[in-house]
Amino acid sequence: MILATPFLREPDLFPARLAGEPWGQHSIGLDIVGGPYRLEGLSRAQLEAVRRRFADHLVAAAPDPLGNESLAACAPIAISIFRIEESEFLDLSPDALEYVVASEPTPGRVALASPDFIGLLDLEQSGDASVACSPAAAALWTARDATLVDTGAIENFLRVVVAYRLLALGGVMLHSAAIARNQQASVFVGHSGAGKSTLSRLSHDAGLGVISDDLNALVPGRDGGDWWVDQLPFAGDFRGQPVVAGRFPLAGIYHLEQAPEHGLRVLSTVRSVALLVANAPFVNSDPHRQDLLIEVLCGLASQASAHTLSFRRDADFWQLLPETRARVRPR
Amino acid sequence: MGSRSESSIMSSSEAPAFKARSDVRYRTVFDEGIVVRQRAAEVLVVNSVGARILELLREQSNAEDLVTRLSAEFEVERSELEADVRTFLDELTAAEVVERVERGAAG
Numbered sequence: 001m002i003l004a005t006p007f008l009r010e011p012d013l014f015p016a017r018l019a020g021e022p023w024g025q026h027s028i029g030l031d032i033v034g035g036p037y038r039l040e041g042l043s044r045a046q047l048e049a050v051r052r053r054f055a056d057h058l059v060a061a062a063p064d065p066l067g068n069e070s071l072a073a074c075a076p077i078a079i080s081i082f083r084i085e086e087s088e089f090l091d092l093s094p095d096a097l098e099y100v101v102a103s104e105p106t107p108g109r110v111a112l113a114s115p116d117f118i119g120l121l122d123l124e125q126s127g128d129a130s131v132a133c134s135p136a137a138a139a140l141w142t143a144r145d146a147t148l149v150d151t152g153a154i155e156n157f158l159r160v161v162v163a164y165r166l167l168a169l170g171g172v173m174l175h176s177a178a179i180a181r182n183q184q185a186s187v188f189v190g191h192s193g194a195g196k197s198t199l200s201r202l203s204h205d206a207g208l209g210v211i212s213d214d215l216n217a218l219v220p221g222r223d224g225g226d227w228w229v230d231q232l233p234f235a236g237d238f239r240g241q242p243v244v245a246g247r248f249p250l251a252g253i254y255h256l257e258q259a260p261e262h263g264l265r266v267l268s269t270v271r272s273v274a275l276l277v278a279n280a281p282f283v284n285s286d287p288h289r290q291d292l293l294i295e296v297l298c299g300l301a302s303q304a305s306a307h308t309l310s311f312r313r314d315a316d317f318w319q320l321l322p323e324t325r326a327r328v329r330p331r
Numbered sequence: 332m333g334s335r336s337e338s339s340i341m342s343s344s345e346a347p348a349f350k351a352r353s354d355v356r357y358r359t360v361f362d363e364g365i366v367v368r369q370r371a372a373e374v375l376v377v378n379s380v381g382a383r384i385l386e387l388l389r390e391q392s393n394a395e396d397l398v399t400r401l402s403a404e405f406e407v408e409r410s411e412l413e414a415d416v417r418t419f420l421d422e423l424t425a426a427e428v429v430e431r432v433e434r435g436a437a438g
Contacts, residue, residue, distance in 0.1 A: 277365065
């Protein structure tokens with residue numbers, strides 16, 4: 001398998017099915033938007049590590065004698081954790097390459113490979129979608145026991161699973177900073193280095209709530225009208241800092257660019273869609289889900305106000321942003 | 332093969348053909364086009380004429396054929412259309428959205 005060539009000694013032995021040797025018998029449910037997601041086959045050390053890392057996103061339920069959370073009340077997306085020998089991975093120097101998660105999507109599945117895990121995501125059709133997009137089940141193979149969480153393997157895998165799940169639900173995961181003000185969320189989109197983390201820190205220092213400085217979920221309301229911003233447990237440079245939890249109505253979308261002075265310009269619908277496509281990680285490089293992604297983002301762009309925000313790296317830019325959500329969006 | 336400095340469109344039989352690259356996806360949104368280059372993870376926006384050209388380049392075509400078809404759809408002077416098409420093809424080629432196709436290759 002070409003995907004795994006940079007990472008595995010024998011890439012042709014990439015698993016064909018969601019099967020393998022589990023690390024243990026433990027499972028845990030994660031309450032992340034689009035879920036719940038159930039991690040299965042964990043060792044005790046992995047279970048405790050996941051509990052600590054995702055402490056704010058655990059499914060609340062009575063534990064069974066093994067310490068597993070019961071998920072009988074909902075249908076979770078199962079993610080099996082299997083073990084693989086360390087020797088299966090190429091011995092890559094930490095300086096050899098930038099950490100990447102490579103993906104190889106097909107109509108019904110997404111295969112993933114990285115320096116420390118490989119994964120499979122089986123997709124199924126859901127709702128009115130004409131393509132398979134919703135995760136039916138997934139599996140992650142790793143040589144890491146307790147460091148499954150510390151190395152970021154489970155988080156990197158979960159990001160992909162959640163991205164596909166959100167798209168299947170008519171929403172999207174955006175590479176963005178989201179800030180809560182007046183019980184609404186403003187979403188700031190921009191390339192790496194555009195200032196999302198700086199903006200988050202400045203906003204926090206100004207007394208505003210940071211939802212996330214890295215990845216946020218945007219989901220449509222049940223009536224198909226207003227959109228909402230849901231917090232994801234995936235932070236960037238703001239990791240470890242106080243964040244505000246919950247779901248907030250979307251106030252507006254801002255394309256962030258650095259400039260000598262603050263400024264605000266309306267962004268056309270088509271340029272909004274282009275911006276959102278470029279910042280919808282994982283699914284935007286999947287040709288089989290491309291049309292669905294653009295359709296979803298056209299819906300978002302037609303509902304949300306969007307502007308380019310020229311940003312001078314101080315918190316005064318908030319004076320330019322409307323206090324409340326714009327109800328009508330100009331083209 | 333013509334060079335970029337040529338000022339006129341070649342005849343259909345000798346003009347280079349173009350075709351959208353296999354990793355390019357695009358969609359018309361409100362009369363403009365969104366172009367996604369999968370391999371480069373890059374997103375571009377083109378105007379309505381550009382979107383129509385990309386649609387026509389699903390199958391290989393040369394500049395003259397494009398101009399002939401577009402002149403029937405847009406109220407633009409042919410000379411202006413020829414210049415715009417030539418410029419647009421150059422830009423799309425440079426942006427690796429379309430590629431030149433050797434004459435005689437399967438289209």
